Amino acid sequence: MVKEKSCGAVIFRKHQNSYQFMIIKQRFGLHFGFPKGHVEKNESELMTAKREVKEEVGLDIKIFEHLRDVTNYHPRPSVSKEVVYFLAEATSDQVILQKDEVDQAIWVDQDDVLNKLTYETDKHIFRNLLEKAKLHG
Numbered sequence: 265m266v267k268e269k270s271c272g273a274v275i276f277r278k279h280q281n282s283y284q285f286m287i288i289k290q291r292f293g294l295h296f297g298f299p300k301g302h303v304e305k306n307e308s309e310l311m312t313a314k315r316e317v318k319e320e321v322g323l324d325i326k327i328f329e330h331l332r333d334v335t336n337y338h339p340r341p342s343v344s345k346e347v348v349y350f351l352a353e354a355t356s357d358q359v360i361l362q363k364d365e366v367d368q369a370i371w372v373d374q375d376d377v378l379n380k381l382t383y384e385t386d387k388h389i390f391r392n393l394l395e396k397a398k399l400h401g
Contacts, residue, residue: 268345271312272300273352274393275325277371285377285390286321286354289368295382298389299366300347309348317352321369322360325352333392335385351393 275286275298287296301316303309310327317325331351339345359369372380374394381387 266343268339268343269303269348270300270345271303271309271316271348271350272298273313273317273325273327273350274298274390275317275321275323275352275354276374277354277357279371279373283374284371285374286323286359287370287372287377287380288321288366291363291365291367296380297382297386298349300349310350313348313350313352320362320366322356322358322362323354324356326355327352328397331393331396333389333396335389337385349389349393351397 276283286299288299289296299317299320301312301319303312304315307315309332310329313327314325317323327350329350333349335347335349337345337347361369370380377390378387381390
């Protein structure tokens with residue numbers, strides 16, 4: 265069994281009196297999810313999450329280390345993948361897409377996030393992180 269590990273972030277920003285979250289659509293997939301990517305040699309989970317967000321959507325983020333959730337799945341037979349997501353706040357606002365990987369990045373109102381996400385695992389991560397953070401519009 266080959267083991268892979270990725271890290272990413274569920275990114276929010278305060279917008280008027282509520283929260284919005286960054287959802288991305290991968291270039292070679294039809295699903296919407298959160299920015300993430302493979303851990304590189306000698307990188308911590310936090311380093312990977314920050315780097316991947318910067319690479320994929322150009323945002324600087326403040327990560328809440330204690331607000332993390334993990335999912336495991338099998339993207340291919342004989343491959344086990346662990347993905348760690350942190351809750352993070354955008355500290356910059358200019359979105360710059362990594363065109364070869366990301367097709368679209370949109371800010372979505374908190375109430376609409378679950379409708380936009382494709383996979384149940386991402387919906388589960390989103391609900392868990394919001395509950396842990398007590399984040400309410």
